[in-house]
Amino acid sequence: MSEQRTKKDYALIALKGMAMGAADVVPGVSGGTIAFITGIYDELLGSLKKIGPEAVVVLFKQGIPAAWKHVNGNFLAALFVGVLLSIKTFAGIVGYCLEHYPLLVWGFFSGLILASVVQLYRHETHWKWLDLVPFLCGVAFVVAIAMAKPAHLPGHNWVLFLGGFVAICAMILPGISGSFILLLVGLYPVFLAAINEFNIVALGAFAAGCACGLMVFSRILSWLLARFRRTTFATLLGFLVGSLYVTWPWKVVNEFVINRHGEQIAISSSNVLPNVYTASTGNTSLWAMVVFCAIIGLFLVLFIELLAKKMKAS
Template identity: 55%
Template sequence: MTTPDQQDMTLHQPGRSLKDYLFVLLKGLCMGAADVVPGVSGGTIAFITGIYDEWLSSLKRCTPAVLLRLKREGIVKTWQYINGNFLVALFGGILISLKTFAAVVLVAMDTYPILVWAFFSGLVAASIYHLVREQRGWGVSEAVGLLAGIGFILAVAHMAPAQLPDHGWILFLGGFVAICAMILPGISGSFILLLVGLYPVFLRAIHNLEIDKLLWFGAGCICGLVAFSRFLLWLLRSYHNQTLSVLIGFLIGSLYVTWPWKNALLTTTDSHGRVVVLQQENLNPLNYLAATGHEPTILLAVVWAGLGVALVLGVELIAMWIKRRHG
C-alpha cells in the first residue's frame, strides 16, 4: 500500500497531450453545467469521469506554502507540482460552462424537465454501480456510513428554504459552503444556495457580471476548495471504505433529488422574470398528469435514464480499453 506522499508523487502527468487537456476541459464543462442545476453535484460528474482523486490531490497542493516552493524552485517546477495545466483546463471548463452552457441546461430544465432529470438519474445510478465496485468490503461501520449518507441527503432535500441578505461576508460563507458541497458527490452546491436564498443572487451576479459579489463569492469558493479538499482527501486515504460508503449513501440519497416527476410547492421570480423553484415534492408518475396537468412521458424518461447509464458505462469501457491498449 502506498503512502499519501508516494501517491502525491504520481500526481503530475507529463504525458498528457493537448487532446487530453481538451477532454479535461470537456469534463469541466459538464461539472459546471451540473453545478448550476439544484440537486446535481459537480463532484458526482468528477467521480463519473474518473478525475475525482486527481482533482482533490491537485487542490490539496494549492496552499500558501506553495509560495515558498515558487521562490525556491521557480515557476515551472511549482506549476508542475500543483498540476497547473490540469487545474486550468478543468476550472476553465467550469467557468465557461457557468457563463454559457449552463444557460442551455437551464432552458432544457424548463422545457423538458422530466427528460433532463431522468438523464441525471441515470448518471447517478450508474455512478452508484461504479462506486460499489470500488468498495473493498462491507461491515457494520460501512453500513452505518451508507445509511448516514442517505439520511443526510434526504434531510437536506426536505429543508425549508431561507432568505439571507446579499452582504459580502454572507456571499463569502455561501461560496465556502457551496463549493464544499460541490466537491462531495450527491450534494449540490446550487441546492445549498437555494436553501439559504442565495441562488437567485448568484445567477444574477453571473449574468450581470456584478464583480464585487462575484469576488466575495469566489474568495469563499477558493478557501473552501483548499480547506475541504485536503480534509476529504485525508478521509479517503485514511478511512477509505467508510468514506466511500458515505459517498455511496450521498449518491443513493440524491436519486430522491433527481426523481423526474416533481411538483413545485414553492417558487420565486428572479430579476429577469424567470421562475425559480425553491421547494418541490416527488410524485408517482401514474399520478403526475392529474396533479400537474402535464403528460408524464414515462417511456421517454426511461429511455433518457438509460442514456445516462449508457454514457457512464460507455466512458468506463472506453477507459478500460485505452488502459489495456497502452498498458
C-alpha cells in the same frame, strides 16, 4: 502523470470539466458526482490539496515551472477551462432543456447517478455491515437538505463569502449540489444577479470564499479518504443514493414564490409516481422517454469508463 498526457488527453479532461460546469449550475446535481463518474475525482482532490503554503515555498525557491508541476497545473487548467467554458455556453443549453424538457433532463441525470452508484460500490471490495451506518447517514443528510425550505439570508459580501465557502465544498462532494445549497440559504438569486450585473465586489467575495473552501475542504476530504477510506466511501455512496431523491423527475409543487419577473419558483415539492403526476398537473408523465433518457445516461457513464480504460491501456 501530466508529463505522459497528450493534447487528446487534455481535451478529454476539458470535456469532463464542461460536464462538471453544466452540473454545478443546476440545483440538485453535483459537479463532484460528474468528477467521480468520469474518473478524475482522486486526482482533482490531490491537486487541490497541493495548493497552499507548500506551493508558495516551491514557487519562491524553484520558480514558476516547478510550482506549476507541484500543483498539477496542466490538469487543473484544462479542467477549469472546461468548467468556465461550460458555465458560459453549455450551461445555457442545460437551462433551456430544463425549462422545456425537465422530465427528460432529470431522467438523464438520474441515469448518470445510478451508474455512479454502481461504480462507487464496485470501487470498494471489502464492504462490511457496519458501513450501513455512514451510508444511511449520507442518504438521510442529502434527503433532509432536499426537503428543507429555503432561507433568506442578506446578500452582504461577508454572507456571499461564507456562501462560496460552503457551496464549493458541496460541489466537491458527489451527490450534494453547491447551487442547491445556495438556493436553500437564499443566495442563489443573489449570486445570479451578481453575475448578470457583473458586480465585481460581490463576485470577488464569493470567489474568495470558494478559494478558501477549496483549500480547506480538499485537505479534510483527502485526510478522510486516506485514514477512513471505506467509511468515507460509504458516506459518499449514501450522498449519491440520496441525490436520486432530488433528481426524481415527477414532482408536485407544494409551495412557490413569485420572482421579480413574475415567474413561479418552486420552493417545496414532493416526489410522486408518474400517474399521480399526470393526475395532479394535467401534464403527461412521458415515463417511457424518461426511462430511455435514464438508460442513455447510464450507458454514457459506461462508455466514458470504457474509453478511459482504453486510453490508459494505450
